[in-house]
Amino acid sequence: MSPPAAGRHVPSEPMSQDQTMRAMVLEQTRHPLVLRERPVPGPGPGQVQLKIAACAVCRTDLHVVDGELPDPKLPLIIGHEIVGHVTRLGDGARRLSMGQRVGVPWLGWTDGVCSFCKAGNENLCANARFTGYTMDGGYAEFTVADERFCVPFPEMYSDVEASPLLCAGLIGYRSLVMAGDGERLGLYGFGAAAHIITQVAVHQGRSVYAFTRPGDGQAQQFARKVGAVWAGGSDQRPPEELDAAIIFAPVGALVPAALAAVRKGGRVVCGGIHMSDIPSFPYKLLWGERSLCSVANLTRRDAQEFMRIAPEVPVRTSTETFRLEQANEALEQLRSGKLQGAGVLVMGDSVARAQA
């Protein structure tokens, strides 16, 4: 199939109303995405239109596709790690300029007036809207986004390298802050988020202990390569007691395992949006002032902080690229644990650049 005109459009030209784009659309949960020709969306007031260069693939995308999160918009374009260039400005949009490169993360809109927003916890906003879940996202050639929630990137990152910073990086970073300042940090599930957060934690002088699926020697080798001092299966105990642990894998059985691995007063943070049920466990695992908490979504402040820290480390992201129409394949590779680092969809002519 030959790409439509929209795919070759130069970023600075305004789009006319009748142009179309290619999108991978979720029409029904628990079904594969379908390649569709869609009208290019126009920006509403305060929004910008973006020509998408890359969109990373996140575990949350799988939860949406699998119907594990309630009430997705349907049909839906998933994807919330969008890197794009501004192609149109909606009425009143003044913060960004034509052609500027920005990211669109999971948090797409908040009401700004609820008690959570007023208290600085916009990640918990009662009326929040989420990119690629309750609003269309980035598995497409164009999207629109509220300019206040767009994130500028440090120059040093290519489009492909930048995209996993938007969720794996941001949510990972929020989880790291939530885990406290402990020196010995365990990471359960060594994918996109863990490979980024290991680099930040090592930069902060911490020791990272990586837990993978039992027997996954490749993932353990990858963990050591990006800085973990120890890597093993999630069925193993670390050689030393941990000060804190973050669980990125969506596996409830890891909660008692992580609690058993942390010292008295230690903290276990669940970094994912969905997890299988947590099995019952003896109270003694929590006793000793250990604590257990979750991280939900992100705030714009997290994004500002993380985008300042990432080039200081400097965080390098490990990516595997796919074409837009290979989105189902990318999701399956994520599901089966075959991806090292992050899967990234590249759109239109950025495919040639990413593979050059």
Ligand SMILES: [Zn+2]
């Ligand atoms: Zn709110």
Ligand SMILES: [Zn+2]
């Ligand atoms: Zn995500």
